[in-house]
Amino acid sequence: MLEPLNLRALQAVLFHITMWHFDLGNLGWGLHGWPQCDAGVVLWSLAIAANDWQPRERLSRLCTIPINGVLDQTWDTASHAMEARILRPLQWFGLLERREDRTDSRHNERRNLYRKTALFDRFLSFDVRLEDIGVPRH
Numbered sequence: 001m002l003e004p005l006n007l008r009a010l011q012a013v014l015f016h017i018t019m020w021h022f023d024l025g026n027l028g029w030g031l032h033g034w035p036q037c038d039a040g041v042v043l044w045s046l047a048i049a050a051n052d053w054q055p056r057e058r059l060s061r062l063c064t065i066p067i068n069g070v071l072d073q074t075w076d077t078a079s080h081a082m083e084a085r086i087l088r089p090l091q092w093f094g095l096l097e098r099r100e101d102r103t104d105s106r107h108n109e110r111r112n113l114y115r116k117t118a119l120f121d122r123f124l125s126f127d128v129r130l131e132d133i134g135v136p137r138h
Contacts, residue, residue, distance in 0.1 A: 015093055019043075024085040035064040036085040044126050046116065050096065053113040056083045087114050095120040
């Protein structure tokens with residue numbers, strides 16, 4: 001598998017296993033598989049939303065399908081789960097890059113910003129088609 005001709009296939013298999021089969025629950029605050037269970041939608045949304053540096057909180061709201069267990073929390077568990085289960089694994093694969101933003105001196109907490117790398121669009125492509133239901137959508 002480590003021969004140059006096989007490296008792309010190895011990366012693709014490891015990525016598929018990580019995003020769709022490996023339980024990243026220990027990294028993401030145990031929120032019912034969220035947002036990993038919607039990884040395809042999240043990746044497609046990141047392809048559009050992560051062109052420039054964005055905080056994890058904004059990416060969580062732009063790129064995920066919210067669920068009640070996340071929306072009714074007293075603190076922002078959604079951003080932590082998104083970072084642990086989606087953003088960090090994408091960083092491991094070289095698809096996203098991260099930097100810390102320390103421009104807000106009111107908060108001692110680090111603010112992580114993410115954006116796509118050039119590899120993101122070369123590694124992932126999407127063929128999205130809307131279901132033809134035969135009636136107007138609006």
